[in-house]
Amino acid sequence: MPRPSTVPPPITSVLEAAGTWLSAGMAAVEHRLGEITVGHGPALAGDAGATLAAGGKRLRPLLVLLCAGPAGGDRAARAATAVELVHMATLVHDDVIDGAPLRRGRPTVAARSGRERAVATGDLLFSRAFAELGAGGGTRQVELLSSASVALALGELAQRRDAYDTGISLERYLERCGLKTARLFECACLLGRVDDGTPTEPQLAAFGRHIGLAFQLLDDVLDVTGPAERTGKARGTDLLDGTVTLPLILAREADPGLGELDLRELDAAGAASICDRIAATDALERVRALAGEHVAGAKRALTQAALSREERALLGLVADGVVERYA
């Protein structure tokens, strides 16, 4: 399966619009991530290096740097690196939990090197994240990142608890998205700006939360629509893991049989067929519309945040990019 492009639209458009400071900052983050993955011996270099090279959108570090602005310097780059390391650690551990064979079209660490090594590799990336902050950040940064990490783990636990439950409520789903995705986006925005003693900016936090939710909603649409060439994983992968997301929750209204399926019995063909049933309802349209509302909410938050005109414009581009990626 071909892997998806490594430089997706939201990043390129923002990089083009910003001054060279942003490209330089993102390059510094990438360099630092590379240093960390080669600096701990061959086992980590192979496993974490593969996770790193598989790319991903680097949206979270981008948000850190954008919110920090041109004067963010080394401190912002370290915080951006730390957020991406936490994200990478979570991916590695999620793949242990889900037993997923592919991530972004490449073998997962768990599939490549065994669950045992994947657990330790995730722990290492996680520890390194806090080491980055310890070296250059303040305790407020540590507080923000650790509480976002707590939320990630709680989100994972909630997902386990809800696994295979095709009857879960909209509220449960949204709570999980908040924990698993939105909190780290929010954290990324705040990390760029906090100094010890500075009050956090609620508008920037709201921006991050909205972007995170929109991102997750559209990701869940993509799991249903594919195509696999673009997502790097088979259609219905979430369903095969027992993860019930908003498309199915909304599709249940028009096709109640979807609420009575036994996902434990599912194979790939069955998952694809459920995806078709979901796509035959208005559910995907409604999820996209909800994502659009969150993007609008993010932009409203921007108008009220204490930002320069350039910062506001660039963050607005990120918000647009999240939608465009899925258009």
Place this chain on the structure above:
Amino acid sequence: MPRPSTVPPPITSVLEAAGTWLSAGMAAVEHRLGEITVGHGPALAGDAGATLAAGGKRLRPLLVLLCAGPAGGDRAARAATAVELVHMATLVHDDVIDGAPLRRGRPTVAARSGRERAVATGDLLFSRAFAELGAGGGTRQVELLSSASVALALGELAQRRDAYDTGISLERYLERCGLKTARLFECACLLGRVDDGTPTEPQLAAFGRHIGLAFQLLDDVLDVTGPAERTGKARGTDLLDGTVTLPLILAREADPGLGELDLRELDAAGAASICDRIAATDALERVRALAGEHVAGAKRALTQAALSREERALLGLVADGVVERYA
């Protein structure tokens, strides 16, 4: 299998010798650990609560509080809590990695609730550790704890790499002990004393390292000698996990056949029989002697550290206690 006593000798003797400040501090840590495990919903309360209730020696928090001294207050208690949370997270993840059914005579989280939940539970405990430091500590504390956590993960990776290799060298084994055990003990000692801007105390670091190594060496002896009623796990559990430790490494000299075993084929009876072969050599005696040298090294370090007479005496009791526990 009965669980081991929850208040082992090293702690009780030190608590009796110290002023009430130490008991109060340890009670504060225990209270805080309890709060954290009940504060994140029923899933964590069940899993992490079981890990917490299973006890353990709380040696690491004790070292933090002792090194901080009577004036350590809330800051020391938070650091002590953080160290124990990292230790607990590691235990939960180690049990995922080893597939261990029992820990301290009770079912592991992995056995109780599945590997999936155990991965997330470990992540949560780990995140909470840094949240503790973020709230009350300085960035230097974060640096110390995160680099010790990096070492723990590297130690786990090294143990995976060496798994089932009955020919591994003494040096490799000692390096692993350094990463997996000694670094967190060292960290515990330093955490009690550092303030941002304070230079770390090399003598206190050396004390922690020596104690950690002695502790690990004697733990590895106990895995061979049992009895299970005391250790809470079957004899030869390390061997069954493919973990080759110093007793076997030294016993190979007198009984070279031990270096040619295939541990992958091993069952419980086979593990017990290898333990008997190891015990028939002088290996256990030599490991105990090496542990004794590390305890002596720890005490030498104490004489050179900047400590009050009471602090030195109490830390000396901890050093003695590590040996006595295994006498």
